[in-house]
Amino acid sequence: MLVLVTGAAGMIGRKFVERLARDGRLGSEPIEKLALTDVVAPAEPNAMFTVASRADDIAEPGVAQALVKDRPQLIVHLAALVSGEAESDFEKGYRVNLDGTRNLLEAVRGVGHGYRPRFVFASSIAVFGAPFPAIIPDEFHLTPLTSYGTQKAIGELLLADYTRRGFLDGVGLRFPTICVRPGAPNKAASGFFSNIIREPLAGKEAVLPVPETVRHTHASPRAAVAFIVHAATMDTEAIGPRRSLSMPGVCVTVGEQIASLRKIAGDKVVKRIRREPDAAITRIVAGWPERFDPARATSLGFRAESDFDDIVRAHIEDELGGKVE
């Protein structure tokens, strides 16, 4: 099968591509060719199949058409301008996240002749906006409070309509916060959720700016890749017309995150977390959703870790070669 991945240079994109290279197939279908694109040319993995990587701007006219002209059976559309930048640069956010997505959907529709690929769209819990119920149901309405969330919600609506019309077979995945994010400490307000696990495990100090009572929902990068693989291979008949699904995750307090770290890596590692309360970050985080009801996704076979211990272990295995400093 032919596979197209947009946003393939991002963290989730790279990990999904690595998994395809390792498996060589998706479900029962061997991969023949993998096309990767992003604003910078994505790294090409060592794989048994052909890989073509290119730098593209799908918001430019004609680019999306070129990407789908050899009719990939699977399109994984991860490309997006991140939340902070979509908020600070209004025009760029709409250009990348709305026009880019619409161009890709329109390019698929334009192929015609019965072409109807599986189309996996990375959405976000940012489609929901406060005030929230304690547990946000799949049927909670879309009232984003950011331009990024607005653009993702519009993407969900388009995905559902293009699917209903028979132009493609769409699945939208609302990712929870990804933890533990690999790489350098992140300055995003949510960065500490990963920092307090990743940095101590690497022998470094991390700052905790919020109380240990803060509650949030997490899934590992490995789980995020598994969501995409499942969305790419599942029987979509059972989804019905509501094509976007809140993904499962592990709902824990910061205190429970730290307890997992202690259990797996010991007190010496936990002591590298420095408490430095930050009122601004605490206030931002207080406005975030804590818990989702992923009933539809779990009934359709999507699986995340069952507790935070597993998330810490996944990070140690996947990023640290099984070793803790």
Add this chain to the structure above:
Amino acid sequence: MLVLVTGAAGMIGRKFVERLARDGRLGSEPIEKLALTDVVAPAEPNAMFTVASRADDIAEPGVAQALVKDRPQLIVHLAALVSGEAESDFEKGYRVNLDGTRNLLEAVRGVGHGYRPRFVFASSIAVFGAPFPAIIPDEFHLTPLTSYGTQKAIGELLLADYTRRGFLDGVGLRFPTICVRPGAPNKAASGFFSNIIREPLAGKEAVLPVPETVRHTHASPRAAVAFIVHAATMDTEAIGPRRSLSMPGVCVTVGEQIASLRKIAGDKVVKRIRREPDAAITRIVAGWPERFDPARATSLGFRAESDFDDIVRAHIEDELGGKVE
């Protein structure tokens, strides 16, 4: 004040314009100039203020900019391709209902220099899609099952984001079914709700294709105009970030509609309704929402008729000069 009305040649547009011509003001503000546009040049009312009418296609580049260049303080955006045509002509529907709306929002943003008009957007209950709860709350999520509903839901999302960003002061109105629609019998599946009142009152026969137990929510054209006037003049501070509101209406069965007609116009008029069950129409109507909870709209001062008798009386007063055949 300067007022711009798009879709001003449509039924609601014409009635809103007539009301402005009659009142000469909106709230406490006298109207100085009224700009009207539609795909055909709207009729100009006799009014104390200046009226400029033109035929325009707001999906064309530059058109929306020309419409807002003299900075209307109020924009009433009613222009839309109707549901049936947006379903049969996919491209035209997205062009008019999505690109047209976005062009107008972008033109407003482009004016800059503190320009921040009140922007009243005609949305629709078509933003909701089955399965429904018995009463659809304002917080029910947006899962349209038509391209028209998708385009209106996207309009609601854009309206909220442009408002949040401070580019305009948006209010979205989800209209219920308008009854009694004046004019010739309508072939839309919903046409009978109006036909069975309007035609008998005009001395003509009407066909009822569904059982009398069918339940639906209605507001008169007069109430629809009042919704727009209220949205144009209300204090929007209390709306909060969720800018689109399900409007109130009268929830009745077809049997209750007929009982009102009998009470007001007598048995002779009711006898002009001919029962001719139509399985296809009955099946379509069975998938429609019956009842909404307009709690947010009513708490914000939006008012519809309190019973169906008032809807029948409004039609007789506004369309028949108070006389029944």
